[in-house]
Amino acid sequence: xxxxxxxxxxxxxxxxxxxxxxxxxxxxxxxxxxxxxxxxxxxxxxxxxxxxxxxxxxxxxxxxxxxxxxxxxxxxxxxxxxxxxxxxxxxxxxxxxxxxxxxxxxxxxxxxxxxxxxxxxxxxxxxxxxxxxxxxxxxxxxxxxxxxxxxxxxxxxxxxxxxxxxxxxxxxxxxxxxxxxxxxxxxxxxxxxxxxxxxxxxxxxxxxxxxxxxxxxxxxxxxxxxxxxxxxxxxxxxxxxxxxx
Numbered sequence: 001x002x003x004x005x006x007x008x009x010x011x012x013x014x015x016x017x018x019x020x021x022x023x024x025x026x027x028x029x030x031x032x033x034x035x036x037x038x039x040x041x042x043x044x045x046x047x048x049x050x051x052x053x054x055x056x057x058x059x060x061x062x063x064x065x066x067x068x069x070x071x072x073x074x075x076x077x078x079x080x081x082x083x084x085x086x087x088x089x090x091x092x093x094x095x096x097x098x099x100x101x102x103x104x105x106x107x108x109x110x111x112x113x114x115x116x117x118x119x120x121x122x123x124x125x126x127x128x129x130x131x132x133x134x135x136x137x138x139x140x141x142x143x144x145x146x147x148x149x150x151x152x153x154x155x156x157x158x159x160x161x162x163x164x165x166x167x168x169x170x171x172x173x174x175x176x177x178x179x180x181x182x183x184x185x186x187x188x189x190x191x192x193x194x195x196x197x198x199x200x201x202x203x204x205x206x207x208x209x210x211x212x213x214x215x216x217x218x219x220x221x222x223x224x225x226x227x228x229x230x231x232x233x234x235x236x237x238x239x240x241x242x243x244x245x
Contacts, residue, residue, distance in 0.1 A: 007132055007139045008213055011082055015214055020078040020130040028123045033075055035102050036120045039066060041086040042112040050083045055111060059086055062108050066090070066101060073097050078130035089125060133141035136223035138234060142216045143223075147236060149211055155244045156211040163189060163206050164223050165236035167199025174201040174231040181205050184222050199233055211239060 003022040041059055043051050051059065066088060067076050073086040074092035079089070090101070105115040118127075126151060150156060163165075164186075168174040175193065181188050186205040194200045209219040224234050 005132065005140070007136055008143065009083075009136050009139060009217065010152065010214065011080060011130075014082040014084075015117075016080055016082045018078065018080050018130060018132070018136075020132070021076070022131070023211070024075070024077050024126060025131060028077075028091070031091075031217070032093045033122050034119060034123070035092045035095045035097065036118045036123075036125055037070075037074055037090040037098055038116060038118075038125070039088045039101060039105060040114040041088075042084055044110060044112055046112070048084065051086075057111055058108055062105070062111070062113075063088060065104055069104060070097065070101060077126050080130070088108050089130060091120075091123070093124070094152055095119070101169075112191070118183070134228060135217075135224045137198065138220050138224060139213070141237070142212055142220060146211050146213060146216065149239065149241070150242075151239070155242045158242045159208050159210050160215065160242050161206060161242040162209055162216075162240070163204050163236075164206050164221060164234060165202055165238075166205060166227050166232050167194070167197055167235045168201040168203075168230060168232040169199060171201045173232060174203055177227055177230050177232055178203060178205075180226050184226055186223065197235075199215045199235065200236070219244045 004015060004019055005022050006016065008017055041062065043055055070090060072088040074097050076088070076090050078089045079087060095117055098115065100245045102115045105113045146156060160211065168177065178188055186207045189204040189206045191203045194202055205223060207219060209215050220234060220237065
């Protein structure tokens with residue numbers, strides 16, 4: 001059984017698509033697969049702005065072969081794609097799996113491929129790079145929100161007022177967060193106490209952004225990152241509707 005999540009984030013200034021098998025959040029620590037195998041693939045022409053059709057086909061073939069032929073010796077836990085890079089991540093029990101992976105990669109000389117391995121007793125790549133934190137997880141909600149706005153006929157490019165509702169366990173934590181709000185580029189629009197919520201001390205903060213995914217992701221990440229040390233969480237997003245007409 002797998003539990004794949006796809007989300008968009010940034011990698012070295014480029015828009016990137018991440019896929020991660022969420023089931024391994026609990027499984028990795030009890031498995032003996034502590035050897036990271038990673039395969040990074042780029043176009044043969046280092047100046048190319050993306051993969052051509054032949055290279056895309058070759059990469060898909062390589063990806064399928066790696067997953068199929070390493071099965072039983074390695075587990076595929078995730079990937080990261082940009083316009084000019086494709087990265088696949090596996091964990092194996094034995095370091096010599098890299099030899100099998102490298103042999104497969106050498107058959108694809110029409111691509112620029114790096115195939116390497118590292119010992120990761122704490123599965124750092126999975127937990128800190130692939131697995132989404134709260135800000136990255138919110139990007140999935142942001143994408144859905146933007147798509148719903150688009151279907152309503154909204155103009156996504158226009159900068160507009162966006163309200164974020166955040167909840168905290170205590171009024172004191174909320175107050176500490178609100179002191180930081182001006183530094184984050186937001187204003188405070190209200191507070192409330194929602195007794196039935198797990199985070200009853202709520203507040204609404206307001207800022208301005210277009211509804212373009214990379215920009216909305218950065219917008220919500222500012223609030224989420226500031227609230228996290230106080231155990232706060234983003235509970236709602238509400239953007240002003242701007243029609244395309």
